Amino acid sequence: MLGRLESSEGMMRDMDTKKILNKLDYYRIYMILAVIFILMCLFAPNFFNTFNIINILKGMSLNAMVAVGFTVVMICGQLDLSIGSNLTLGAMVVIGLQPTLGWFPSLIVAVLAGSLVGAINGFLVAKAKIHSFIVTLGTMTIVQGLIFLISKGSALSVNDFTLADWLEAPLFGLFPPRVIITVSIVLIFFVLVKYTKFGKGFYLVGGNKETAWLAGLNTDLYLILAFILSGTTAALGGALLAMSISSAVPTLGVSSQMVVIAATIIGGTSMAGGTGDIFRSMIAVLMLVVLFNGLMCLGAGYEVQIFASGLVLAAVVLGESYALYEQDKVKGQRPALMAELKKGAL
């Protein structure tokens, strides 16, 4: 009797620790960011100053924007490999059309081009029921081919730097408009996806498609919307970057793709779908940029940056799967009974 009482107390304690662990898991990315930031402030020369912080924020804004749509696709339990080429598409279209159309119309066309690719992806995944890995791998090749075909493999640029200057010059001493636009879009979609009734549908579809369908959700529509959003934000991010440097190269998105995938995973979105949020993806992108930038301040080359970001990703994936593995081991066991067994009360 006494043993049972004690064990129920133990169970309570277990649940408390579990809750704390869950909370810790949720805030994991903030902690990683804080640790890296503080370490870099302490050890990297020329890291903590206004100029460099602005640089970091600028470095974040491209991938954070791309991560918005990608995270939603991942929440739906799908994968979008075409973000890299969509991003390049947005950049190339906006620069290519600017001389004839002007900035704003060409931006609209660029973003719509991304949405169109996203819509094709979504339609093929939801309606033709082809695996998203295959669909987006295919569209990645197609879009990349299109970009090279139209640009003939060369870089595009324009001579109008007024918009670029405006986008890059910091407002309030710290935030360039490009960063403000990015962060506000991230926040809008973060709230929209996480806190509205409609947005929560994405989590349901990703968690269990059958249940979502039975609950009356139009699952196909959600999938298509997720891919459209992914295409749109990728193209928008690429276009904004191109506008702020007034040029674009056909290989712009190659490195971005892997960084965005890594950041989304580090930010706590699971490949299985149903979990994660956009804001934490942005924080993860920020963390990677801080890591890159700090290592650069320390004098490390590009190779060390890749190595370090790979190690962070590997550590996060390993930690996550180890936690699941441990959880799996005790699945179906009754903690109270196990505690008693351990104590030898039975």
Add this chain to the structure above:
Amino acid sequence: MQANTENQDVRKREMGKVSSIISKLGVYVLVIALMILGTIISPKFLTTSNFMNIIQAVSLLGIVAAGVSFVTYSGNFVDMSIPCIMAFSGMIAVDTLKYGIVVSILCGLSTGLVIGIINGTVVGKLKANPIIWTLSVAFVGSGFMRWFYSGKQIYPDVNGGAAAEVFISLSRTNVFGTIPLIVIVMIIFMILGQFVMTKTKFGKQVKLVGSSYEVAKMTGINVNGVVSGAFIVTALTASIAGIFLTSLAKTGAFYNGEGYDFNAVTAIVIGGMTLTGGRGDVVGVLGGVLVIGLLSNVMTLIGINTFSQSIVKGIIFIAVVGINARSLRKLGRDDA
């Protein structure tokens, strides 16, 4: 009960239709179509030297795909660390050439083996998501390589001894006078892969794990071991291909093998394997590899440039997989 038999009737009727033909012949419909197209388009197509070119061009991809098909077959999608394994084994092999050719190749292979064991353990035992894990291995590996060799390429030192010459000639050797060694190796791997996949206990276990992980586990199969095995096989074949690639390029570099991950999965999926696992075989994968080779060849003969070629390839890829999935669904063999 009645509904059930009615269902079966519908299925039987469907069996006679196109769906069944497609799912039986699979990718070889496309192979034959491309060959007919090639013959019509150019008289140069139907020559021995052209065919040898086609096969030689895809032989490395074939070696990789034969290995990766085990990962796909076991329901683990794809091994994204393949480019990293290929580059790494090549570099290690070049680096250890001073100890002789045998040591060098063994070192190259063991590099692949180590990465394969790591992948296998993490994906098999800890059940990490295969795409994400192998992606992070690719990150770490390629970063390590760049850091270790400070971003430089390394070359086999031809003046340093016979080993370097043997290493370089590895990919330039012809067996029986005309057939390159790489092609022979690819064919051996394809035959071996088909044999292992369909005739051995390991292959059947991989199939069961790919079809239904839970059922395989309940049956008492060592699922961890099987998945690990699949990743180790993949890593080994990738490192063999990597050594050949390095020998072909005469250069060990971190960018060797780039794109082989996606190309391999393209070949495998065109060849009729489903990403969910447990369906398809290595003969189909060989077909997929041939399609990729024939497609480039035919399009080059027509005079389509490289950029348009990638567009056509992408469209054909999605279309083939879409038709495959559709015919499987019509036959009631797929719930996806």
